[in-house]
Amino acid sequence: MYRTILVPLDGSGNANKALDIAAHLARANHARLYLLHVPVITEKNDDSLVTSPSQNDAAMQLIQTALETIDVSDLDTSILVRKGTPAEVIEREAHRLDADAIIMGYKGLGRTSNEKGGSVSAAVNHRAACRVVTVR
Known part of the structure; x- marks a missing residue:
């Protein structure tokens, strides 16, 4: 039984x-759904990763776009x-x-990989x- 489901979103078809x-699993199990986006970082500041306000806005837009195609209003x-x-x-x-559970796309939009050169889904x-659960 699932109580908490994490869904990383990157705007790719597989993530959607x-x-x-x-969403189907959450409905069937009355589970809480967490939608996570990790923006691509383009700058460093004092050795820490920094996201700009425009990246945060883009992240929220990406999630809202996904929610326009998949209704989770009842969840x-x-x-x-x-x-x-x-x-x-x-x-x-x-x-x-x-x-x-983590339910994520098998392959996303970015070229991000783990330190050994594999995909994000493989590293996770x-x-x-x-x-x-990886989805193609």
Whole structure:
């Protein structure tokens, strides 16, 4: 049974498919749905990753666009925008939320990869303590 489902969104078709599946699972299990976006960082400031206001606006627009195609109005849903390396942020948020599952696209829009050169979904699948479902 799922109580908490984390859905990383990057604007890709696979991520939107993952949101659709997650919404169905959330309905069936009366689960809380967390929609997470990790913006691409374009600048560094004092050795820490910085997101600009325009990146935060773009992140919210990306999530709103996904929500226009998949209705989650009947679900307990929260939106999260976090900075950092996508795989690390996804794993950290899943742990913080005590997520029962991460449902994410198999391949996203970005060229972001883990330190060994693999995809974000592969890194999350390897690191996460909860179930990870990747969607094509």
